[in-house]
Amino acid sequence: MTWLNYHHLHYFWVVAREGTIQNASQLLHVGQPAISTQLHQLEQSLGQKLFRRVGRRLELTDAGRTVFRYAEQIFSLGREMTDLLKTGEPAAGFKFVVGVADAMPKLMVRRLLEPALQLSADLRLVCVEHDLGTLLTELGRQSLDLVLSDAPLTPAGGVKAFNHLLGQSGVGLFGTPQLVAKVRTDFPASLNRIPLLLPGRNTALRRSLESWLESHDVSPVIRGEFDDKALLKAFGQTGEGLFPGTLAIAEEICRQYEVQLAGELEGVVEHFYAISVERRIRHPAVLAISSSAKSTIFA
Structure with missing residues:
Protein backbone atom coordinates (compact mmCIF):
# COMPACT_ATOMS: atom_id res chain seq x y z
CA MET A 1 0.00 0.00 0.00
CA THR A 2 1.24 3.51 -0.93
CA TRP A 3 0.92 5.89 2.01
CA LEU A 4 0.10 9.54 1.40
CA ASN A 5 2.51 11.99 3.01
CA TYR A 6 0.15 14.50 4.60
CA HIS A 7 3.00 16.88 5.33
CA HIS A 8 3.66 17.13 1.59
CA LEU A 9 -0.08 17.45 0.97
CA HIS A 10 -0.32 20.37 3.40
CA TYR A 11 2.46 22.23 1.59
CA PHE A 12 0.69 21.58 -1.72
CA TRP A 13 -2.60 22.86 -0.26
CA VAL A 14 -1.05 26.12 0.94
CA VAL A 15 0.76 26.72 -2.37
CA ALA A 16 -2.49 26.10 -4.28
CA ARG A 17 -4.32 28.61 -2.11
CA GLU A 18 -1.57 31.25 -2.21
CA GLY A 19 -0.76 30.89 -5.91
CA THR A 20 3.04 31.01 -5.56
CA ILE A 21 5.72 29.17 -3.62
CA GLN A 22 7.07 32.52 -2.42
CA ASN A 23 3.75 33.44 -0.77
CA ALA A 24 3.42 29.96 0.72
CA SER A 25 6.99 30.19 2.03
CA GLN A 26 6.21 33.42 3.89
CA LEU A 27 3.04 31.95 5.35
CA LEU A 28 4.62 28.65 6.42
CA HIS A 29 7.99 30.15 7.48
CA VAL A 30 9.71 27.48 5.39
CA GLY A 31 12.33 28.04 2.70
CA GLN A 32 11.21 27.97 -0.93
CA PRO A 33 13.63 25.16 -1.92
CA ALA A 34 12.20 22.92 0.81
CA ILE A 35 8.64 23.52 -0.40
CA SER A 36 9.63 22.89 -4.03
CA THR A 37 11.29 19.62 -3.03
CA GLN A 38 8.24 18.41 -1.12
CA LEU A 39 5.90 19.34 -3.98
CA HIS A 40 8.08 17.35 -6.35
CA GLN A 41 8.03 14.37 -4.01
CA LEU A 42 4.22 14.55 -3.77
CA GLU A 43 3.92 14.61 -7.55
CA GLN A 44 6.23 11.61 -7.80
CA SER A 45 4.24 9.63 -5.23
CA LEU A 46 0.94 10.41 -7.00
CA GLY A 47 2.34 9.97 -10.50
CA GLN A 48 0.72 13.23 -11.64
CA LYS A 49 1.81 16.78 -12.37
CA LEU A 50 -0.13 19.02 -10.00
CA PHE A 51 0.96 22.47 -11.17
CA ARG A 52 1.84 24.29 -14.36
CA ARG A 53 3.61 27.63 -14.37
CA VAL A 54 1.71 30.58 -15.85
CA GLY A 55 3.87 33.71 -15.64
CA ARG A 56 4.90 34.10 -12.02
CA ARG A 57 2.00 32.08 -10.68
CA LEU A 58 1.39 28.36 -10.40
CA GLU A 59 -1.84 27.07 -11.93
CA LEU A 60 -3.37 23.76 -10.93
CA THR A 61 -3.59 21.02 -13.53
CA ASP A 62 -6.75 18.91 -13.79
CA ALA A 63 -5.15 16.39 -11.44
CA GLY A 64 -4.09 19.24 -9.15
CA ARG A 65 -7.67 20.49 -8.89
CA THR A 66 -8.83 17.02 -7.88
CA VAL A 67 -6.12 16.75 -5.22
CA PHE A 68 -6.89 20.26 -3.98
CA ARG A 69 -10.58 19.43 -3.42
CA TYR A 70 -9.65 16.37 -1.38
CA ALA A 71 -7.05 18.38 0.54
CA GLU A 72 -9.69 20.99 1.38
CA GLN A 73 -11.89 18.30 2.90
CA ILE A 74 -9.02 16.56 4.68
CA PHE A 75 -7.73 19.68 6.43
CA SER A 76 -11.23 20.97 7.08
CA LEU A 77 -11.98 17.68 8.83
CA GLY A 78 -8.77 17.98 10.83
CA ARG A 79 -9.75 21.44 12.06
CA GLU A 80 -13.22 20.20 12.95
CA MET A 81 -11.74 17.31 14.94
CA THR A 82 -9.52 19.59 17.00
CA ASP A 83 -12.39 22.03 17.55
CA LEU A 84 -14.60 19.19 18.76
CA LEU A 85 -11.96 17.97 21.21
CA LYS A 86 -11.32 21.48 22.51
CA THR A 87 -14.88 22.77 22.77
CA GLY A 88 -17.06 19.67 22.88
CA GLU A 89 -19.19 21.14 20.08
CA PRO A 90 -20.26 18.79 17.27
CA ALA A 91 -18.17 19.07 14.15
CA ALA A 92 -19.67 21.05 11.30
CA GLY A 93 -20.33 19.27 8.02
CA PHE A 94 -18.28 19.44 4.86
CA LYS A 95 -18.74 22.68 2.99
CA PHE A 96 -20.11 22.78 -0.55
CA VAL A 97 -19.57 26.34 -1.76
CA VAL A 98 -21.74 27.41 -4.69
CA GLY A 99 -21.60 30.70 -6.53
CA VAL A 100 -25.01 31.83 -7.78
CA ALA A 101 -25.17 34.35 -10.63
CA ASP A 102 -27.40 37.21 -9.53
CA ALA A 103 -29.67 36.78 -12.57
CA MET A 104 -30.63 33.22 -11.58
CA PRO A 105 -34.26 32.68 -10.45
CA LYS A 106 -34.07 31.89 -6.74
CA LEU A 107 -36.75 29.17 -6.92
CA MET A 108 -34.73 27.48 -9.66
CA VAL A 109 -31.56 27.67 -7.54
CA ARG A 110 -33.35 25.97 -4.67
CA ARG A 111 -34.65 23.20 -6.92
CA LEU A 112 -31.21 22.64 -8.43
CA LEU A 113 -29.40 22.48 -5.08
CA GLU A 114 -31.88 20.23 -3.24
CA PRO A 115 -30.25 16.96 -4.49
CA ALA A 116 -26.88 18.06 -3.07
CA LEU A 117 -28.41 18.57 0.37
CA GLN A 118 -30.01 15.14 0.20
CA LEU A 119 -26.61 13.47 -0.28
CA SER A 120 -25.66 13.76 3.38
CA ALA A 121 -26.92 15.35 6.56
CA ASP A 122 -23.31 16.42 7.21
CA LEU A 123 -23.07 18.54 4.06
CA ARG A 124 -23.04 22.27 4.78
CA LEU A 125 -24.18 24.36 1.81
CA VAL A 126 -22.70 27.82 1.35
CA CYS A 127 -24.28 30.04 -1.34
CA VAL A 128 -22.49 33.14 -2.59
CA GLU A 129 -24.43 35.48 -4.90
CA HIS A 130 -22.66 37.90 -7.22
CA ASP A 131 -22.28 38.86 -10.86
CA LEU A 132 -20.99 36.08 -13.10
CA GLY A 133 -17.60 37.70 -13.75
CA THR A 134 -16.78 37.92 -10.05
CA LEU A 135 -17.92 34.36 -9.42
CA LEU A 136 -15.78 33.00 -12.26
CA THR A 137 -12.73 34.74 -10.80
CA GLU A 138 -13.41 33.08 -7.44
CA LEU A 139 -13.94 29.74 -9.18
CA GLY A 140 -10.54 30.10 -10.82
CA ARG A 141 -9.03 30.65 -7.36
CA GLN A 142 -10.68 27.44 -6.11
CA SER A 143 -12.77 29.48 -3.64
CA LEU A 144 -15.95 27.96 -5.09
CA ASP A 145 -16.85 24.38 -5.93
CA LEU A 146 -19.43 25.34 -8.54
CA VAL A 147 -21.13 28.29 -10.24
CA LEU A 148 -24.80 28.21 -11.25
CA SER A 149 -25.65 30.57 -14.09
CA ASP A 150 -28.22 31.30 -16.78
CA ALA A 151 -25.38 32.25 -19.15
CA PRO A 152 -22.40 30.12 -20.19
CA LEU A 153 -18.76 30.84 -19.56
CA THR A 154 -17.14 32.34 -22.67
CA PRO A 155 -13.46 32.31 -23.68
CA ALA A 156 -13.38 36.04 -22.91
CA GLY A 157 -13.93 35.16 -19.26
CA GLY A 158 -10.24 34.33 -18.91
CA VAL A 159 -10.90 31.43 -16.53
CA LYS A 160 -10.14 27.79 -17.28
CA ALA A 161 -13.46 26.16 -16.45
CA PHE A 162 -16.13 24.20 -18.25
CA ASN A 163 -19.84 24.64 -18.98
CA HIS A 164 -22.18 21.78 -18.10
CA LEU A 165 -25.66 22.41 -19.50
CA LEU A 166 -28.19 21.37 -16.86
CA GLY A 167 -31.21 22.00 -19.05
CA HIS A 271 -30.66 27.90 -20.35
CA PHE A 272 -29.12 26.90 -17.04
CA TYR A 273 -25.50 25.92 -16.53
CA ALA A 274 -23.27 24.42 -13.90
CA ILE A 275 -19.77 25.85 -14.39
CA SER A 276 -16.91 23.98 -12.77
CA VAL A 277 -13.18 23.48 -13.11
CA GLU A 278 -13.85 19.83 -13.97
CA ARG A 279 -14.12 18.91 -17.64
CA ARG A 280 -15.81 15.71 -16.54
CA ILE A 281 -17.92 16.07 -13.41
CA ARG A 282 -16.64 13.97 -10.48
CA HIS A 283 -17.69 15.99 -7.44
CA PRO A 284 -20.55 13.97 -5.87
CA ALA A 285 -22.69 17.04 -5.07
CA VAL A 286 -22.30 18.42 -8.60
CA LEU A 287 -23.11 14.98 -10.02
CA ALA A 288 -26.30 14.88 -7.94
CA ILE A 289 -27.32 18.34 -9.18
CA SER A 290 -26.66 17.50 -12.82
CA SER A 291 -28.41 14.14 -12.68
CA SER A 292 -31.53 15.51 -10.99
CA ALA A 293 -31.72 18.49 -13.35
CA LYS A 294 -31.66 16.30 -16.44
CA SER A 295 -33.93 13.54 -15.12
CA THR A 296 -36.50 15.61 -13.21
CA ILE A 297 -36.46 19.41 -13.50
CA PHE A 298 -35.84 19.65 -17.24
CA ALA A 299 -36.96 16.18 -18.27
Whole structure:
Protein backbone atom coordinates (compact mmCIF):
# COMPACT_ATOMS: atom_id res chain seq x y z
CA MET A 1 0.00 0.00 0.00
CA THR A 2 1.24 3.51 -0.93
CA TRP A 3 0.92 5.89 2.01
CA LEU A 4 0.10 9.54 1.40
CA ASN A 5 2.51 11.99 3.01
CA TYR A 6 0.15 14.50 4.60
CA HIS A 7 3.00 16.88 5.33
CA HIS A 8 3.66 17.13 1.59
CA LEU A 9 -0.08 17.45 0.97
CA HIS A 10 -0.32 20.37 3.40
CA TYR A 11 2.46 22.23 1.59
CA PHE A 12 0.69 21.58 -1.72
CA TRP A 13 -2.60 22.86 -0.26
CA VAL A 14 -1.05 26.12 0.94
CA VAL A 15 0.76 26.72 -2.37
CA ALA A 16 -2.49 26.10 -4.28
CA ARG A 17 -4.32 28.61 -2.11
CA GLU A 18 -1.57 31.25 -2.21
CA GLY A 19 -0.76 30.89 -5.91
CA THR A 20 3.04 31.01 -5.56
CA ILE A 21 5.72 29.17 -3.62
CA GLN A 22 7.07 32.52 -2.42
CA ASN A 23 3.75 33.44 -0.77
CA ALA A 24 3.42 29.96 0.72
CA SER A 25 6.99 30.19 2.03
CA GLN A 26 6.21 33.42 3.89
CA LEU A 27 3.04 31.95 5.35
CA LEU A 28 4.62 28.65 6.42
CA HIS A 29 7.99 30.15 7.48
CA VAL A 30 9.71 27.48 5.39
CA GLY A 31 12.33 28.04 2.70
CA GLN A 32 11.21 27.97 -0.93
CA PRO A 33 13.63 25.16 -1.92
CA ALA A 34 12.20 22.92 0.81
CA ILE A 35 8.64 23.52 -0.40
CA SER A 36 9.63 22.89 -4.03
CA THR A 37 11.29 19.62 -3.03
CA GLN A 38 8.24 18.41 -1.12
CA LEU A 39 5.90 19.34 -3.98
CA HIS A 40 8.08 17.35 -6.35
CA GLN A 41 8.03 14.37 -4.01
CA LEU A 42 4.22 14.55 -3.77
CA GLU A 43 3.92 14.61 -7.55
CA GLN A 44 6.23 11.61 -7.80
CA SER A 45 4.24 9.63 -5.23
CA LEU A 46 0.94 10.41 -7.00
CA GLY A 47 2.34 9.97 -10.50
CA GLN A 48 0.72 13.23 -11.64
CA LYS A 49 1.81 16.78 -12.37
CA LEU A 50 -0.13 19.02 -10.00
CA PHE A 51 0.96 22.47 -11.17
CA ARG A 52 1.84 24.29 -14.36
CA ARG A 53 3.61 27.63 -14.37
CA VAL A 54 1.71 30.58 -15.85
CA GLY A 55 3.87 33.71 -15.64
CA ARG A 56 4.90 34.10 -12.02
CA ARG A 57 2.00 32.08 -10.68
CA LEU A 58 1.39 28.36 -10.40
CA GLU A 59 -1.84 27.07 -11.93
CA LEU A 60 -3.37 23.76 -10.93
CA THR A 61 -3.59 21.02 -13.53
CA ASP A 62 -6.75 18.91 -13.79
CA ALA A 63 -5.15 16.39 -11.44
CA GLY A 64 -4.09 19.24 -9.15
CA ARG A 65 -7.67 20.49 -8.89
CA THR A 66 -8.83 17.02 -7.88
CA VAL A 67 -6.12 16.75 -5.22
CA PHE A 68 -6.89 20.26 -3.98
CA ARG A 69 -10.58 19.43 -3.42
CA TYR A 70 -9.65 16.37 -1.38
CA ALA A 71 -7.05 18.38 0.54
CA GLU A 72 -9.69 20.99 1.38
CA GLN A 73 -11.89 18.30 2.90
CA ILE A 74 -9.02 16.56 4.68
CA PHE A 75 -7.73 19.68 6.43
CA SER A 76 -11.23 20.97 7.08
CA LEU A 77 -11.98 17.68 8.83
CA GLY A 78 -8.77 17.98 10.83
CA ARG A 79 -9.75 21.44 12.06
CA GLU A 80 -13.22 20.20 12.95
CA MET A 81 -11.74 17.31 14.94
CA THR A 82 -9.52 19.59 17.00
CA ASP A 83 -12.39 22.03 17.55
CA LEU A 84 -14.60 19.19 18.76
CA LEU A 85 -11.96 17.97 21.21
CA LYS A 86 -11.32 21.48 22.51
CA THR A 87 -14.88 22.77 22.77
CA GLY A 88 -17.06 19.67 22.88
CA GLU A 89 -19.19 21.14 20.08
CA PRO A 90 -20.26 18.79 17.27
CA ALA A 91 -18.17 19.07 14.15
CA ALA A 92 -19.67 21.05 11.30
CA GLY A 93 -20.33 19.27 8.02
CA PHE A 94 -18.28 19.44 4.86
CA LYS A 95 -18.74 22.68 2.99
CA PHE A 96 -20.11 22.78 -0.55
CA VAL A 97 -19.57 26.34 -1.76
CA VAL A 98 -21.74 27.41 -4.69
CA GLY A 99 -21.60 30.70 -6.53
CA VAL A 100 -25.01 31.83 -7.78
CA ALA A 101 -25.17 34.35 -10.63
CA ASP A 102 -27.40 37.21 -9.53
CA ALA A 103 -29.67 36.78 -12.57
CA MET A 104 -30.63 33.22 -11.58
CA PRO A 105 -34.26 32.68 -10.45
CA LYS A 106 -34.07 31.89 -6.74
CA LEU A 107 -36.75 29.17 -6.92
CA MET A 108 -34.73 27.48 -9.66
CA VAL A 109 -31.56 27.67 -7.54
CA ARG A 110 -33.35 25.97 -4.67
CA ARG A 111 -34.65 23.20 -6.92
CA LEU A 112 -31.21 22.64 -8.43
CA LEU A 113 -29.40 22.48 -5.08
CA GLU A 114 -31.88 20.23 -3.24
CA PRO A 115 -30.25 16.96 -4.49
CA ALA A 116 -26.88 18.06 -3.07
CA LEU A 117 -28.41 18.57 0.37
CA GLN A 118 -30.01 15.14 0.20
CA LEU A 119 -26.61 13.47 -0.28
CA SER A 120 -25.66 13.76 3.38
CA ALA A 121 -26.92 15.35 6.56
CA ASP A 122 -23.31 16.42 7.21
CA LEU A 123 -23.07 18.54 4.06
CA ARG A 124 -23.04 22.27 4.78
CA LEU A 125 -24.18 24.36 1.81
CA VAL A 126 -22.70 27.82 1.35
CA CYS A 127 -24.28 30.04 -1.34
CA VAL A 128 -22.49 33.14 -2.59
CA GLU A 129 -24.43 35.48 -4.90
CA HIS A 130 -22.66 37.90 -7.22
CA ASP A 131 -22.28 38.86 -10.86
CA LEU A 132 -20.99 36.08 -13.10
CA GLY A 133 -17.60 37.70 -13.75
CA THR A 134 -16.78 37.92 -10.05
CA LEU A 135 -17.92 34.36 -9.42
CA LEU A 136 -15.78 33.00 -12.26
CA THR A 137 -12.73 34.74 -10.80
CA GLU A 138 -13.41 33.08 -7.44
CA LEU A 139 -13.94 29.74 -9.18
CA GLY A 140 -10.54 30.10 -10.82
CA ARG A 141 -9.03 30.65 -7.36
CA GLN A 142 -10.68 27.44 -6.11
CA SER A 143 -12.77 29.48 -3.64
CA LEU A 144 -15.95 27.96 -5.09
CA ASP A 145 -16.85 24.38 -5.93
CA LEU A 146 -19.43 25.34 -8.54
CA VAL A 147 -21.13 28.29 -10.24
CA LEU A 148 -24.80 28.21 -11.25
CA SER A 149 -25.65 30.57 -14.09
CA ASP A 150 -28.22 31.30 -16.78
CA ALA A 151 -25.38 32.25 -19.15
CA PRO A 152 -22.40 30.12 -20.19
CA LEU A 153 -18.76 30.84 -19.56
CA THR A 154 -17.14 32.34 -22.67
CA PRO A 155 -13.46 32.31 -23.68
CA ALA A 156 -13.38 36.04 -22.91
CA GLY A 157 -13.93 35.16 -19.26
CA GLY A 158 -10.24 34.33 -18.91
CA VAL A 159 -10.90 31.43 -16.53
CA LYS A 160 -10.14 27.79 -17.28
CA ALA A 161 -13.46 26.16 -16.45
CA PHE A 162 -16.13 24.20 -18.25
CA ASN A 163 -19.84 24.64 -18.98
CA HIS A 164 -22.18 21.78 -18.10
CA LEU A 165 -25.66 22.41 -19.50
CA LEU A 166 -28.19 21.37 -16.86
CA GLY A 167 -31.21 22.00 -19.05
CA GLN A 168 -33.41 24.57 -20.71
CA SER A 169 -36.94 25.78 -20.18
CA GLY A 170 -39.56 27.89 -21.87
CA VAL A 171 -40.73 31.16 -20.35
CA GLY A 172 -44.23 32.37 -19.54
CA LEU A 173 -45.91 35.49 -18.19
CA PHE A 174 -47.46 35.30 -14.73
CA GLY A 175 -49.70 37.65 -12.79
CA THR A 176 -52.53 38.05 -10.31
CA PRO A 177 -55.84 36.42 -11.28
CA GLN A 178 -57.38 39.85 -11.97
CA LEU A 179 -54.58 40.84 -14.35
CA VAL A 180 -54.40 37.44 -16.03
CA ALA A 181 -58.16 37.55 -16.76
CA LYS A 182 -57.57 40.66 -18.89
CA VAL A 183 -55.04 39.01 -21.22
CA ARG A 184 -55.93 35.33 -21.52
CA THR A 185 -58.31 35.99 -24.41
CA ASP A 186 -56.43 36.75 -27.62
CA PHE A 187 -52.99 36.31 -26.01
CA PRO A 188 -50.47 37.78 -26.90
CA ALA A 189 -52.23 40.62 -28.78
CA SER A 190 -54.07 41.37 -25.53
CA LEU A 191 -50.78 42.50 -23.94
CA ASN A 192 -51.04 45.96 -25.49
CA ARG A 193 -51.12 48.62 -22.75
CA ILE A 194 -50.94 45.94 -20.02
CA PRO A 195 -48.37 46.68 -17.25
CA LEU A 196 -45.26 44.50 -17.51
CA LEU A 197 -42.32 43.97 -15.14
CA LEU A 198 -38.98 43.18 -16.77
CA PRO A 199 -35.60 41.84 -15.59
CA GLY A 200 -32.55 44.13 -15.79
CA ARG A 201 -31.09 45.12 -19.13
CA ASN A 202 -27.85 43.19 -18.72
CA THR A 203 -29.53 39.79 -18.86
CA ALA A 204 -30.09 37.28 -21.64
CA LEU A 205 -33.76 37.00 -20.67
CA ARG A 206 -34.33 40.74 -21.06
CA ARG A 207 -32.93 40.70 -24.58
CA SER A 208 -35.06 37.68 -25.50
CA LEU A 209 -38.20 39.32 -24.09
CA GLU A 210 -37.65 42.56 -26.01
CA SER A 211 -37.10 40.59 -29.22
CA TRP A 212 -40.29 38.58 -28.59
CA LEU A 213 -42.39 41.71 -27.96
CA GLU A 214 -41.08 43.30 -31.14
CA SER A 215 -41.70 40.20 -33.25
CA HIS A 216 -45.32 40.00 -32.00
CA ASP A 217 -45.84 43.76 -32.43
CA VAL A 218 -47.21 44.26 -28.92
CA SER A 219 -46.53 47.27 -26.70
CA PRO A 220 -47.19 46.69 -22.99
CA VAL A 221 -46.52 49.42 -20.45
CA ILE A 222 -43.13 48.78 -18.82
CA ARG A 223 -44.06 49.27 -15.18
CA GLY A 224 -40.72 48.36 -13.66
CA GLU A 225 -37.24 46.90 -14.23
CA PHE A 226 -35.48 44.75 -11.63
CA ASP A 227 -32.03 43.20 -11.41
CA ASP A 228 -33.29 40.94 -8.61
CA LYS A 229 -35.80 38.45 -10.01
CA ALA A 230 -37.19 37.69 -6.55
CA LEU A 231 -37.97 41.38 -6.11
CA LEU A 232 -39.55 41.44 -9.57
CA LYS A 233 -41.87 38.58 -8.57
CA ALA A 234 -42.70 40.25 -5.26
CA PHE A 235 -43.97 43.30 -7.15
CA GLY A 236 -45.83 41.02 -9.55
CA GLN A 237 -47.52 39.36 -6.60
CA THR A 238 -49.10 42.68 -5.64
CA GLY A 239 -50.58 43.17 -9.11
CA GLU A 240 -48.17 45.83 -10.36
CA GLY A 241 -47.77 43.97 -13.63
CA LEU A 242 -47.28 40.68 -15.43
CA PHE A 243 -43.80 39.21 -15.01
CA PRO A 244 -41.75 36.52 -16.79
CA GLY A 245 -41.06 33.21 -15.13
CA THR A 246 -39.43 29.89 -15.93
CA LEU A 247 -42.01 27.29 -16.99
CA ALA A 248 -40.00 24.43 -15.48
CA ILE A 249 -40.90 25.83 -12.04
CA ALA A 250 -44.32 27.25 -12.98
CA GLU A 251 -46.12 25.36 -10.19
CA GLU A 252 -43.75 26.72 -7.55
CA ILE A 253 -44.09 30.28 -8.90
CA CYS A 254 -47.89 30.09 -8.84
CA ARG A 255 -47.97 28.58 -5.36
CA GLN A 256 -45.40 30.84 -3.69
CA TYR A 257 -46.54 34.13 -5.23
CA GLU A 258 -50.26 33.30 -5.50
CA VAL A 259 -50.34 34.07 -9.22
CA GLN A 260 -51.48 32.36 -12.41
CA LEU A 261 -49.90 31.63 -15.78
CA ALA A 262 -51.17 34.12 -18.36
CA GLY A 263 -49.51 32.53 -21.37
CA GLU A 264 -46.34 30.99 -22.77
CA LEU A 265 -43.84 33.05 -24.75
CA GLU A 266 -43.15 30.80 -27.71
CA GLY A 267 -39.52 30.85 -28.74
CA VAL A 268 -38.20 32.42 -25.50
CA VAL A 269 -35.94 29.91 -23.77
CA GLU A 270 -33.76 30.07 -20.67
CA HIS A 271 -30.66 27.90 -20.35
CA PHE A 272 -29.12 26.90 -17.04
CA TYR A 273 -25.50 25.92 -16.53
CA ALA A 274 -23.27 24.42 -13.90
CA ILE A 275 -19.77 25.85 -14.39
CA SER A 276 -16.91 23.98 -12.77
CA VAL A 277 -13.18 23.48 -13.11
CA GLU A 278 -13.85 19.83 -13.97
CA ARG A 279 -14.12 18.91 -17.64
CA ARG A 280 -15.81 15.71 -16.54
CA ILE A 281 -17.92 16.07 -13.41
CA ARG A 282 -16.64 13.97 -10.48
CA HIS A 283 -17.69 15.99 -7.44
CA PRO A 284 -20.55 13.97 -5.87
CA ALA A 285 -22.69 17.04 -5.07
CA VAL A 286 -22.30 18.42 -8.60
CA LEU A 287 -23.11 14.98 -10.02
CA ALA A 288 -26.30 14.88 -7.94
CA ILE A 289 -27.32 18.34 -9.18
CA SER A 290 -26.66 17.50 -12.82
CA SER A 291 -28.41 14.14 -12.68
CA SER A 292 -31.53 15.51 -10.99
CA ALA A 293 -31.72 18.49 -13.35
CA LYS A 294 -31.66 16.30 -16.44
CA SER A 295 -33.93 13.54 -15.12
CA THR A 296 -36.50 15.61 -13.21
CA ILE A 297 -36.46 19.41 -13.50
CA PHE A 298 -35.84 19.65 -17.24
CA ALA A 299 -36.96 16.18 -18.27
